[in-house]
Amino acid sequence: MxxxxxxxxxxxxxxxxxxxxxxSLDEYIYVKMRNDRELQGRLHAYEQHLNMILGDVEETxxxxxxxxxxxxxIYKSTKRNILILLSREMVLY
Numbered sequence: 001m002x003x004x005x006x007x008x009x010x011x012x013x014x015x016x017x018x019x020x021x022x023x024s025l026d027e028y029i030y031v032k033m034r035n036d037r038e039l040q041g042r043l044h045a046y047e048q049h050l051n052m053i054l055g056d057v058e059e060t061x062x063x064x065x066x067x068x069x070x071x072x073x074i075y076k077s078t079k080r081n082i083l084i085l086l087s088r089e090m091v092l093y
Contacts, residue, residue, distance in 0.1 A: 024043050029054075031087070036061055040060075041055055053087075055083065056083070
């Protein structure tokens with residue numbers, strides 16, 4: 001019985017960055033990507049290079065454009081839903 005507690009305790013500890021991702025399996029996560037992209041979805045799988053498979057994803061793309069006359073920043077946001085997504089090189093927040 002003590003072995004079960006020790007094993008459960010070691011599986012829930014965070015010793016390396018990938019341990020945090022392992023603990024997030026089957027949870028909804030927020031991912032900030034390059035090129036003004038953000039993803040929110042359920043983490044199904046990952047590997048050491050941070051390639052991930054997400055399900056029930058909402059992707060938000062928010063490019064910033066500059067108005068040529070006033071030089072003001074114009075924010076446009078586009079959202080779409082994706083059933084399943086394989087994404088590479090993510091940065092987690």
